[in-house]
Amino acid sequence: QKEVEQNSGPLSVPEGAIASLNCTYSDRGSQSFFWYRQYSGKSPELIMFIYSNGDKEDGRFTAQLNKASQYVSLLIRDSQPSDSATYLCAVKATNAGGTSYGKLTFGQGTILTVHP
């Protein structure tokens, strides 16, 4: 089992719809969770991070975390063609001493296509 798993897609949604991207992780001790967006041929860029159970909203983006079920999701409301990209879920490992060094484990990414 991979440490961080995502459905590779592609996920295709019409413009204006809600896109729902999901991610599961295996390390129950994980503390911080990130969503990165990567346009084709470009480097990943951070969209959101979340570390508390529940929802976190930022504009059209909402991250949802459920530590008991070990999943994190990203909702994109009013999807636009410019949202078409690969979305990477990343989970930050915490060593036994509890100190975070920022080392992330990434899922394989979900390709999102928003069609007009």
Place this chain on the structure above:
Amino acid sequence: NAGVTQTPKFQVLKTGQSMTLQCAQDMNHNSMYWYRQDPGMGLRLIYYSASEGTTDKGEVPNGYNVSRLNKREFSLRLESAAPSQTSVYFCASSVRRGQGASNSPLHFGNGTRLTVT
């Protein structure tokens, strides 16, 4: 403010050749990382440096070496390139946080596209 700068952007090597990928950051970050990205595999950590003077292996270190030259610079060396090392390589940096801190996003460079024939 350049952020994370990688050189070169593109490189073609023949099997057995060596090369060094350069990375520098100007954000005063303590931690630096090298990832490779392959289709369907996501980003995989090769090596990282939690702070100046330290380096550690990541998920896929075989065939690579690294040097944390100073706080700004972290290089990745391929001593004898193999076709399996054909990939896109990303350098990244983050602020090292002590115990009790929570989030430390990665800042990525623009990547190096390496082909080994």
